[in-house]
Amino acid sequence: xxxxxxxxxxxxxxxxxxAIGMRITMSHLFVKSVTTQYPDVKLxxxxxxxxxxxxxxxxxxxxxxxSMACPVDCITIETIKSTPDQDLGTTSTGQKKRxxxxxxxxxxxxxxxxxxxxxxxxxxxIVMTDVYEFSEFDRKNLIYNFSVMMPQDIEQARAKLKKxxxxxxxxxxxxxxxxxxxKAAAPPAAPPADKPAGAPPSQQPSTPASDTxxxxxxx
Amino acid sequence: MxxxxxxxxxxxxxxxxxxxxxxxxxxxxxxxxxxYLEMKVAAHVQDRVAYMRTGWHGxxxxxxxxxxxxxxxxxxxxAANKKLFILxxxxxxxxxxxxYAAIPFxxxxxxxxxxxxxxxxIGISSLVVVGILMAGWASNNKxxxxxxxxxxxxxxxxxxxxxxxxxxxxxxxxxxxLQEVTKFQAxxxxxxxxxxGPLPLLQKILITPFTLITFLILFVASLAEVNRTxxxxxxxxxxxxxGFFTEYSxxxxxxxxxxxxxxxxxxxxxAVALFLGGWExxxxxxxxxxxxxxxxxxxxxxVLVFLQIWLRWTLPRLRVDQLMxxxxxxxxxxxxxxxxxxxxxxxx
Ligand code: SF4
Ligand code: SF4
Numbered sequence: 283x284x285x286x287x288x289x290x291x292x293x294x295x296x297x298x299x300x301a302i303g304m305r306i307t308m309s310h311l312f313v314k315s316v317t318t319q320y321p322d323v324k325l326x327x328x329x330x331x332x333x334x335x336x337x338x339x340x341x342x343x344x345x346x347x348x349s350m351a352c353p354v355d356c357i358t359i360e361t362i363k364s365t366p367d368q369d370l371g372t373t374s375t376g377q378k379k380r381x382x383x384x385x386x387x388x389x390x391x392x393x394x395x396x397x398x399x400x401x402x403x404x405x406x407x408i409v410m411t412d413v414y415e416f417s418e419f420d421r422k423n424l425i426y427n428f429s430v431m432m433p434q435d436i437e438q439a440r441a442k443l444k445k446x447x448x449x450x451x452x453x454x455x456x457x458x459x460x461x462x463x464x465k466a467a468a469p470p471a472a473p474p475a476d477k478p479a480g481a482p483p484s485q486q487p488s489t490p491a492s493d494t495x496x497x498x499x500x501x
Numbered sequence: 502m503x504x505x506x507x508x509x510x511x512x513x514x515x516x517x518x519x520x521x522x523x524x525x526x527x528x529x530x531x532x533x534x535x536x537y538l539e540m541k542v543a544a545h546v547q548d549r550v551a552y553m554r555t556g557w558h559g560x561x562x563x564x565x566x567x568x569x570x571x572x573x574x575x576x577x578x579x580a581a582n583k584k585l586f587i588l589x590x591x592x593x594x595x596x597x598x599x600x601y602a603a604i605p606f607x608x609x610x611x612x613x614x615x616x617x618x619x620x621x622x623i624g625i626s627s628l629v630v631v632g633i634l635m636a637g638w639a640s641n642n643k644x645x646x647x648x649x650x651x652x653x654x655x656x657x658x659x660x661x662x663x664x665x666x667x668x669x670x671x672x673x674x675x676x677x678x679l680q681e682v683t684k685f686q687a688x689x690x691x692x693x694x695x696x697x698g699p700l701p702l703l704q705k706i707l708i709t710p711f712t713l714i715t716f717l718i719l720f721v722a723s724l725a726e727v728n729r730t731x732x733x734x735x736x737x738x739x740x741x742x743x744g745f746f747t748e749y750s751x752x753x754x755x756x757x758x759x760x761x762x763x764x765x766x767x768x769x770x771x772a773v774a775l776f777l778g779g780w781e782x783x784x785x786x787x788x789x790x791x792x793x794x795x796x797x798x799x800x801x802x803x804v805l806v807f808l809q810i811w812l813r814w815t816l817p818r819l820r821v822d823q824l825m826x827x828x829x830x831x832x833x834x835x836x837x838x839x840x841x842x843x844x845x846x847x848x849x
Pocket of ligand 2: 337341342343344345346347348349359402403404405406407408
């Protein structure tokens with residue numbers, strides 16, 4: 283008896299569930315579809331959507347923080363120090379710019395749109411935009427160069443820095459030579475006297491003129 | 502067809518060729534329309550929109566697809582059995598198209614007005630199984646052979662309920678000729694076999710539940726015959742890639758595809774001719790005549806085709822054992838009961 287009941291119950295269940303299913307699909311035939319006809323109609327991106335990066339290079343101080351934050355290393359930054367006589371201006375947030383930025387490349391093909399580069403920026407100049415249509419036929423075109431420096435400007439800045447460094451080194455060498463001379467002149471007062479030779483702390487241990495014999499301030 | 506009797510040999514040949522090509526033209530046009538319909542229904546059931554970019558709401562898409570298919574490279578895998586591989590789609594299409602010969606499109610148009618029409622259709626459409634097995638075997642691919650074997654098992658099992666359902670119609674009308682069966686149901690919607698046919702009132706009332714069930718079973722079984730969802734195990738995409746035509750591409754693939762759609766209309770046409778009054782107008786003599794007959798036949802067929810599409814996008818696929826269960830333990834016994842009951846009622 284139960285077997286028979288189960289048999290007919292199965293048939294009834296099958297038929298009734300098919301009817302329910304067909305009713306649902308029929309009702310959906312007349313529901314407005316959810317498709318957006320994409321290239322013709324575009325949805326508005328949410329306010330905080332993360333898409334293509336943009337760098338406002340005028341505000342960039344070349345601090346390299348964004349590049350260090352990037353988990354996939356797709357930001358390449360090179361900087362050139364400015365010399366004291368140059369004024370690179372200030373950023374819109376009022377910070378003084380001290381570095382030229384000859385190279386600021388973002389390989390957007392590698393970028394994973396994590397947005398980790400955005401918050402560290404002290405001047406808020408690297409931002410995510412809502413642009414998402416930037417496919418290219420050549421992969422190389424996906425490396426975005428944000429730097430605006432012309433090759434000759436870069437050259438100039440390099441030369442200037444080099445000159446300034448050389449001058450500083452020469453000055454330092456001269457100071458060292460003077461100190462050595464002073465030391466030679468007054469031997470008893472020697473131990474404390476070699477300190478001022480390395481005085482400018484910002485100076486790297488750049489190679490001084492090696493023809494100064496018995497230079498103590500090295501090492 | 503009697504009008505063309507004294508045309509001589511060449512005249513007869515020409516007329517024969519033209520007449521036998523007519524359903525082909527119909528099948529191709531119908532396939533284009535149905536492919537479009539199927540995609541649109543599929544999309545709208547899922548709240549999508551389907552083709553939109555080729556012409557108005559994408560109406561030209563099937564044509565674009567067709568052009569793409571003829572341009573495609575014809576690939577035959579190295580391990581395939583070439584002869585069988587090439588032959589298989591033609592056999593499948595032949596089996597389907599051959600059956601169109603006995604479909605009464607209109608009171609004046611039927612390919613071959615043979616007395617064994619229904620029997621012929623059941624017989625020749627079994628050729629499809631051979632073609633499918635051939636395709637699966639010749640592809641030399643495990644998905645294909647699984648698909649083919651499933652298909653054979655399924656089609657052979659469902660041949661029985663189909664044949665029994667046809668038999669019931671034949672019992673009531675007393676003829677295997679589909680043209681005769683159609684004429685039997687003349688006189689409006691209440692005389693269709695699904696509502697018991699033009700029998701005396703008492704018999705009609707008694708017989709109607711059984712004919713309704715028979716029609717339902719015929720429809721379900723014919724779904725399985727043409728490998729449509731929920732019985733599309735032979736080409737179950739999720740398990741078997743494309744089943745027996747995994748290895749096919751280009752025009753050969755298109756041939757399978759057209760055969761599948763042609764098959765859909767074929768089974769719909771048989772069901773219409775047997776149970777829904779064929780080309781007879783649902784309003785008796787109103788709007789009847791050869792041309793209206795064609796119209797009614799195609800409309801009724803398309804309604805059933807739409808039903809098949811609707812079901813496809815509603816139901817999930819059955820398991821193999823459920824498939825067999827449905828055929829042998831549900832449809833067949835129910836039909837036996839119907840046959841006995843209808844037989845008894847008819848001798849009343
Ligand atoms: S979004 Fe992420 S991956 Fe892209 S540049 Fe910024 S830190 Fe790198
Ligand atoms: S963090 Fe901002 S300021 Fe610093 S290098 Fe990156 S973009 Fe420039």
